[in-house]
Amino acid sequence: MIHDKALQIAVIGGDLRQAHLANKLAQDGFAVSALCLEKDVYLGDEVQLGENAKKVIGTSDVIILPLPVTTDKVTVNAPFSEHKISVREVLSSAKKGALILGGMIDIDMQTKGEQLGLTLIDYLEREELAVLNAVPTSEGAVAIAMRERSSTIFGSTCMITGYGRISKVLARMLLAMGARVIVAARKHSDLAWAKINGCVAIPISKIKDYTSQVDILFNTVPAMILDEEILSSLSHDCLVIDLASKPGGVDFEMAKNLQIKTIWALSLPGKVAPISAGEMIKDTVLNILAERGITIGPN
Amino acid sequence: MIHDKALQIAVIGGDLRQAHLANKLAQDGFAVSALCLEKDVYLGDEVQLGENAKKVIGTSDVIILPLPVTTDKVTVNAPFSEHKISVREVLSSAKKGALILGGMIDIDMQTKGEQLGLTLIDYLEREELAVLNAVPTSEGAVAIAMRERSSTIFGSTCMITGYGRISKVLARMLLAMGARVIVAARKHSDLAWAKINGCVAIPISKIKDYTSQVDILFNTVPAMILDEEILSSLSHDCLVIDLASKPGGVDFEMAKNLQIKTIWALSLPGKVAPISAGEMIKDTVLNILAERGITIGPN
Amino acid sequence: MIHDKALQIAVIGGDLRQAHLANKLAQDGFAVSALCLEKDVYLGDEVQLGENAKKVIGTSDVIILPLPVTTDKVTVNAPFSEHKISVREVLSSAKKGALILGGMIDIDMQTKGEQLGLTLIDYLEREELAVLNAVPTSEGAVAIAMRERSSTIFGSTCMITGYGRISKVLARMLLAMGARVIVAARKHSDLAWAKINGCVAIPISKIKDYTSQVDILFNTVPAMILDEEILSSLSHDCLVIDLASKPGGVDFEMAKNLQIKTIWALSLPGKVAPISAGEMIKDTVLNILAERGITIGPN
Amino acid sequence: MIHDKALQIAVIGGDLRQAHLANKLAQDGFAVSALCLEKDVYLGDEVQLGENAKKVIGTSDVIILPLPVTTDKVTVNAPFSEHKISVREVLSSAKKGALILGGMIDIDMQTKGEQLGLTLIDYLEREELAVLNAVPTSEGAVAIAMRERSSTIFGSTCMITGYGRISKVLARMLLAMGARVIVAARKHSDLAWAKINGCVAIPISKIKDYTSQVDILFNTVPAMILDEEILSSLSHDCLVIDLASKPGGVDFEMAKNLQIKTIWALSLPGKVAPISAGEMIKDTVLNILAERGITIGPN
Known part of the structure; x- marks a missing residue:
């Protein structure tokens, strides 16, 4: 050295x-x-x-x-x-x-x-930078949720799609603030982790069974997951926050038509x-x- | 019934x-x-x-x-x-x-x-309403801290004066987000609780020994605690958030002179x-x- | 000084x-x-x-x-x-x-x-000693629950009667280990605290509506709360741990008749x-x- | 289907x-x-x-x-x-x-x-079974630590070597109980995760700088990490719990000579x-x- x-x-x-x-x-x-x-x-x-x-x-x-x-x-x-x-x-x-x-x-x-x-x-x-970046991204996402809603995070039902770096940190933060957190993911091992970490863990194919209860939906998957079918099943005052990099995972046009409030939050670490x-x-x-x-x- | x-x-x-x-x-x-x-x-x-x-x-x-x-x-x-x-x-x-x-x-x-x-x-x-109100107050305080600073709550050092309802909820939230939390209180039993709950617990008389490390100072005590002596000991980029009802616990005039950014956050539940x-x-x-x-x- | x-x-x-x-x-x-x-x-x-x-x-x-x-x-x-x-x-x-x-x-x-x-x-x-003693008492109670059962604390449903010092610390520990925690208490403000802290909070009069789901029942109230009616409503493999000082809060004779495994755990700090x-x-x-x-x- | x-x-x-x-x-x-x-x-x-x-x-x-x-x-x-x-x-x-x-x-x-x-x-x-097994393994490890020591987990300093499945769950449990947790791992990304999750994260090469403060040392790495040099640097009342499958990670012979209490805890899920x-x-x-x-x- x-x-x-x-x-x-x-x-x-x-x-x-x-x-x-x-x-x-x-x-x-x-x-x-x-x-x-x-x-x-x-x-x-x-x-x-x-x-x-x-x-x-x-x-x-x-x-x-x-x-x-x-x-x-x-x-x-x-x-x-x-x-x-x-x-x-x-x-x-x-x-x-x-x-x-x-x-x-x-x-x-x-x-x-x-x-x-x-x-x-x-x-x-570098993997460690990607991991560390999950912290300001999650804090930024929580700050947006606080700013845009008239209710507390405490007592809310949040859904997070995907269970990668950002989801893990974000889920932990939301749980600690008293939210109920539903994680939708594909891999059995990711669902096992989500369950161990205190979330309700559901296969991504079952999202629609849970959407009507959701107050805040955070997407972290960079693929069109939140399509017309899913968006239509959300309650009218659900807030959608898309944290996925381009092309994002939300049909923004459709969300606008359905009057679902949607925020595409990119590059949060440098901003918040x-x-x-x-x-x-x-x-x-x-x-x-x-x-x-x-x-x-x-x- | x-x-x-x-x-x-x-x-x-x-x-x-x-x-x-x-x-x-x-x-x-x-x-x-x-x-x-x-x-x-x-x-x-x-x-x-x-x-x-x-x-x-x-x-x-x-x-x-x-x-x-x-x-x-x-x-x-x-x-x-x-x-x-x-x-x-x-x-x-x-x-x-x-x-x-x-x-x-x-x-x-x-x-x-x-x-x-x-x-x-x-x-x-009613005591239960006062208790429940601590949740939106704490979330509001965290939101202010996020909005006003260029750093994450994670990794920050927060000081909270007093260990009543708001402090208890706020401390738990900050700890869960990865902050180090110093609680300054008077009663031995409050200090025992703060310690059990994961905070650094210090007698209120020792505040000045810790202020130079503090990134965010939350006051919950409705008495002039943050006077010239304490304010002068803060680092120049410390953020002070006063959550105490009138008359508050900060010498705002002095804080202004010392260019310490200070926010008096009143009635948060109805606002946030x-x-x-x-x-x-x-x-x-x-x-x-x-x-x-x-x-x-x-x- | x-x-x-x-x-x-x-x-x-x-x-x-x-x-x-x-x-x-x-x-x-x-x-x-x-x-x-x-x-x-x-x-x-x-x-x-x-x-x-x-x-x-x-x-x-x-x-x-x-x-x-x-x-x-x-x-x-x-x-x-x-x-x-x-x-x-x-x-x-x-x-x-x-x-x-x-x-x-x-x-x-x-x-x-x-x-x-x-x-x-x-x-x-001294209040602070009573507060601090809640920590070894809670750890001792968790250790008993681990030793006596063939299941993990994670995923279990625990009920705690009362929401004083021991209950607060014990509830936090169980929640952190992944248990669902039901707190039964009398005062509205205690129930508000239990809810804020992540528990299901129920009035003590409603205990019987929840007992059939309970895997571990911790009593902290030094009064005969767990009487024949409550004990009979427990599932046969529920474990009862009485943490209340004399006279305790369990009808031990009745528990024995009903073959409910019951442990009266006194003076845990000095023991564990x-x-x-x-x-x-x-x-x-x-x-x-x-x-x-x-x-x-x-x- | x-x-x-x-x-x-x-x-x-x-x-x-x-x-x-x-x-x-x-x-x-x-x-x-x-x-x-x-x-x-x-x-x-x-x-x-x-x-x-x-x-x-x-x-x-x-x-x-x-x-x-x-x-x-x-x-x-x-x-x-x-x-x-x-x-x-x-x-x-x-x-x-x-x-x-x-x-x-x-x-x-x-x-x-x-x-x-x-x-x-x-x-x-199956990855999901390995993940889920980390829960009973961690609870079993905590139970051993409680049983073998005369002090609470709260306030203790624990070191965990490795940051795989068991370590992640165990660290979270210990932190929630009020321990200070030092994680020693090799990969920068593992250290980043450990830090985000509230641990003190150190490279495995620096273990010896921290061992004298450690009350409980949990090993999860199946390679001879705890050799004579490390074991000699432990305080005489440190408890070593080896959770690694064969051949384990502790020089048991040496630990015995040095009178370091060591427990090799294998196959905990089926046991506890x-x-x-x-x-x-x-x-x-x-x-x-x-x-x-x-x-x-x-x-």
């Missing part, structure tokens, strides 16, 4: 999460420079504000790009900056052997980077808890570094 | 809570008339819309006034109505022996009513969960009626 | 709890002597073994007697000793102004002590967790001393 | 679990015959006692063998019977196309059965909760049947 205070890290672009990540890495003792993060974000004194982007990038051992790396396939995603820097420029300015970390690195970028002798790692594909989300990315980055023998401090 | 379907109940004024109460009592089989509740609220078909207020009041066995009964000491509090009816009129129109229920009945009204041969009961003084709050009032009203031998249905 | 390392404490008689108490007080920095505790118990090096009982008692500022102080109304309860010392002798040997602490001090002893210029305090009457029980008495003793201005160490 | 009341099921040998399974399947409406289960077990009236083993086996559509199927590789494991029947005999008497279910079917039996045109399924390899364990096998059997289109009743 290398204890390497001289390790140079560049943090480029991104939002509050990325700024918090920069601050935290600097507090941990790394030499951190920030680029494209100069507007409306708080950066601590320990973080160097990079003046010369090319030089900063060229001298960094590790370059951390935001989540997502880019929204236009050309420039680094940098909503808190007036500067623009292209992904291509970052790659070509990086020194050979540098480690490039980012969220949602596409295949083109991956190929290009490797041709230049760089190592690219998509931290969003950017500080915590930044902290989680930082922990994941540290894990990636530690696996490569790079570590700081006594832990 | 009297099973009395013919019992006449008048529900007068109030907000969504009172409307929900009317609906629920009617669904339970009581004969319910509503007065001063005609605007922007949903009343079910089972509820009679009282046309002639005097007649409705004069023929009712039980009259349910809102919470609070009045905000101007003269008229019944009726934000969802264009009609006005005075408290005095209600009392003088009621038939002898009628039961008048309301929230926050003052001493004048009590005396006046009793002189007229009426029985007046303040449902807000009027349906549930109405349900709770209904349960309490049913308890009051049952104690007087009036009951409906198989339970 | 007096920081008084020279304070002399005598710990007399008792069982493992009392021995643990002596050890802990000595570790906290008090000068502790033990009497009538020489057999089969572990006393640390910091505890003085009193040779001359009269001298030890006569020079002590605080004298801690066991729980209960006596079982025969004459001698101090000392199962781990071959020596006998009478309560009367302890009182008459104590120096004027000494503080005598004990569990279950009777009125005669209280009077006699006060006549001799002593201050007697029954620590068992003497170390923890001793720790709790110690904490309570420290609270008593602190209220009198006697304290040791930084807390 | 076939609703087939005429389906013939033979339940052969085994212990209380198998007897409970027979009763439950009969209550569900299947035609159930029991063999080798005539001593000291309760079989309901709905279960046929097979007189002629050969005939019962030859006419059954489904044959359920115990867990484990055999302990001597020759006869069916039947501790509650004076009859002996060989596994070979069962297979050769079964009718072609019959479904044979059993726990721990070895490769020889599998091959032999298939040659005879039978379908053999080992229900112990045979009724529940039988219920779980039944649920799994029903899943297996349902997947083959065989079902009974409205669910």
Whole structure:
């Protein structure tokens, strides 16, 4: 294990999460420079504000790009900056052997980077980050449910489709708040877990037998599960919150026709808890570094 | 026990809570008339819309006034109505022996009513309603904390002053969401309970030893506890949520000077969960009626 | 607050709890002597073994007697000793102004002590000790249920009568293990709490409507609640655990006739967790001393 | 889906679990015959006692063998019977196309059965049964900890090695009882889950930094983790409970030398909760049947 205070890290672009990540890495003792993060974000004194982007990038051992790396396939995603820097420029300015970390690195970028002798790692594909992200996602979902309804979570009947990471954390939270939680899932082992964890566990094929009792329906399955048949069976004041990434799992058009209030809540971690989300990315980055023998401090 | 379907109940004024109460009592089989509740609220078909207020009041066995009964000491509090009816009129129109229920009945009204041969009961003084109200209050407090901060409740350090009804429910909720909860209370037995329930329990005199670690401080004690000394010891991004009724427990002026974000959250149940709050009032009203031998249905 | 390392404490008689108490007080920095505790118990090096009982008692500022102080109304309860010392002798040997602490001090002893210029305090009457004792009692009750049955607590239906200290802790434990918990209580506010805490809450008058579903019935009410009528309504393999102090709340004779397995579990803390029980008495003793201005160490 | 009341099921040998399974399947409406289960077990009236083993086996559509199927590789494991029947005999008497279910079917039996045109399924390899078994295992582990120690689980520090099925359930139970739980695991994602679920999560390589604080150490990893170095670092009154199947994860010889109390708790479900364990096998059997289109009743 290398204890390497001289390790140079560049943090480029991104939002509050990325700024918090920069601050935290600097507090941990790394030499951190920030680029494209100069507007409306708080950066601590320990973080160097990079003046010369090319030089900063060229001298960094590790370059951390935001989540997502880019929204236009050309420039680094940098909503808190007036500067623009292209992904291509970052790659070509990086020194050979540098480690490039980012969220949602596409295949083109991956190929290009490797041709230049760089190592690219998509931290969003790390299982531990996906697990940790379930926490702000669940809190955000609960906050939406609280905001949109005139009743307490306590005493409500919630249904959750799927029993993956988000469902597990969300179910636990709702149960602890006094809701009755029905989990609809396919696999027998998932249903066994849901039952052990205090939920009513039903096969996904039986959803319709339970929908009339449901006050809040959280979907986590990215497939069209909540179709006309299911939506029509809901009570008129049921709230539907779709947490599944695109294409989602709700027939939104149909829900609108049926006057079922439906909210498609995407990318909650960055929206409801950017500080915590930044902290989680930082922990994941540290894990990636530690696996490569790079570590700081006594832990 | 009297099973009395013919019992006449008048529900007068109030907000969504009172409307929900009317609906629920009617669904339970009581004969319910509503007065001063005609605007922007949903009343079910089972509820009679009282046309002639005097007649409705004069023929009712039980009259349910809102919470609070009045905000101007003269008229019944009726934000969802264009009609006005005075408290005095209600009392003088009621038939002898009628039961008048309301929230926050003052001493004048009590005396006046009793002189007229009426029985007046303040449902807000019922212990079970105070207990039940702790649920929407706690959910509302958590919702505020989620909305105002950029971090998750999970992983945060929360301090709660006092260990009464609200604190107990709130602490349980925060713990279940993964917060560390410090309870500051006076009585040894309260501290013993807080410890058993999973909190860090500290005497109220030691608050200052812990404040620097606190991310969210919930006050439930209606006395000036959070004074300059305590407020100055908080970290700059600590959020203070005061749940104590007037005069509150925070030196708000000082908090403002110190740039400590402070929210005084009063009357949360009616704001965040009027349906549930109405349900709770209904349960309490049913308890009051049952104690007087009036009951409906198989339970 | 007096920081008084020279304070002399005598710990007399008792069982493992009392021995643990002596050890802990000595570790906290008090000068502790033990009497009538020489057999089969572990006393640390910091505890003085009193040779001359009269001298030890006569020079002590605080004298801690066991729980209960006596079982025969004459001698101090000392199962781990071959020596006998009478309560009367302890009182008459104590120096004027000494503080005598004990569990279950009777009125005669209280009077006699006060006549001799002593201050007697029954620590068992301290609310915080009663609260803390609910933990080992509940764990002991769960352990009995596990040992006596061939099914898991998970998935079982438990009924608890009463909703005092033990019930609150026990209910929480059972719920967390996945049981369905029915609480039968009298007061509306207790029922409100039970409901908030995740239990099915029923008035005590309705017990019989639920008994046929019950797998384990825990009684905490010290009055004959489980009479022939209730016992006859239980399923034949229901387990009854009576946690109420004498006279208990079960018609044991009738239960035997009906072949209902019934266990009267008394004084669980000292039996199932003497170390923890001793720790709790110690904490309570420290609270008593602190209220009198006697304290040791930084807390 | 076939609703087939005429389906013939033979339940052969085994212990209380198998007897409970027979009763439950009969209550569900299947035609159930029991063999080798005539001593000291309760079989309901709905279960046929097979007189002629050969005939019962030859006419059954489904044959359920115990867990484990055999302990001597020759006869069916039947501790509650004076009859002996060989596994070979069962297979050769079964009718072609019959479904044979059993726990721990070895490769020889599998091959032999298939040659005879039978379908053999080992229900112990079903993920849902493994998940459900974690509940009685965890309750049994907690019961051992309660029985062997003089302190409460509340307030104790527990360490669990590994974060698989048993650990997840056990950790939740201990946390709910008020223990501090340290989980030592290898994978970053397991550590993330442990942290989310309220545990202190540490890499397995850091165990030794925490062992001195541990009161109860539960091992779930079937590899020699608790070697001399770790065992020597434990406090002298730490209790070690090994829940890992053979070869276990503790150097028992060394633990004995170091006078560390160590309990190797194997096969807890059948021991501590045979009724529940039988219920779980039944649920799994029903899943297996349902997947083959065989079902009974409205669910």
